[in-house]
Amino acid sequence: MITSNGKSGFNKKDLTEQLAARAGIPKSTAAKTINLFTSIISDALVDGKKVTISDFGTFNLSERNAFEGYDPQNDKRISVPPRVIPVFRAGKKLKQALNVLSIRDCAVKSQSQVTVQFNHLTTESIEACKDHRNYSIEFSDKGSQSIKKVDVKGLEGEIPTVVLTLNKPLHSLNFTVVAKIPHVTMNNTVSSEDIRFDVHG
DSSP states (O other): OOOOTTSOOOOHHHHHHHHHHHHTOOHHHHHHHHHHHHHHHHHHHHTTOOEEETTTEEEEEEEEOOEEEEETTTTEEEEEOOEEEEEEEEOHHHHHHHHSOOEEEEEEEETTEEEEEESOOOTTTTTGGGOGGGEEEEETTSOEEEEEEEEOGGGGSSSOEEEEEESSOOSOSEEEEEEOOOEEOTTSOEEOOOEEEEEEO
8 A cells, every 4th residue: 555654755846857857848847837737726726616637636625614722822712713625536547546556667678678667566466576477578569578587676665666587688669568466456356457558669
């Protein structure tokens, strides 16, 4: 299970750098884009509107009733007025990313090695990740390639990672990594359905 306990945070500076790198734009442009994006969401909420971003989630407003609180500095009871607070509800795709095993990223390390990163691992899947027979490489020409061995030294890291060593060099940099790893679905059942990730070199 993914939790934020013990992990470093991710702030606006990090978001700016990630957006700039992935979109291939200057950091100044990325910062302006983030400011504009958050401003649009804030304005919509101030207007009492619900903001839905498909698959990611929904920003909405929740009313909190007035209540009697306590002021420890002055040692007296205080009346806290009604409040409106923003709330966020995760969408289906985000929930799956947090709870269902998937391949987060793949990269070609060499002509005979491919690095595979998982979003997270559970007890149902970690042992299967160590078995080379549970992986294969598929190509668009319908060909496939088996795996000779799996380097699992990175499985204990913050981002669980394995390095697949192929039986022979890649003949194309466009391929699909297939992992037959048991995993728990959103319905809390164990599935053996293939986990796939497309790589485009």
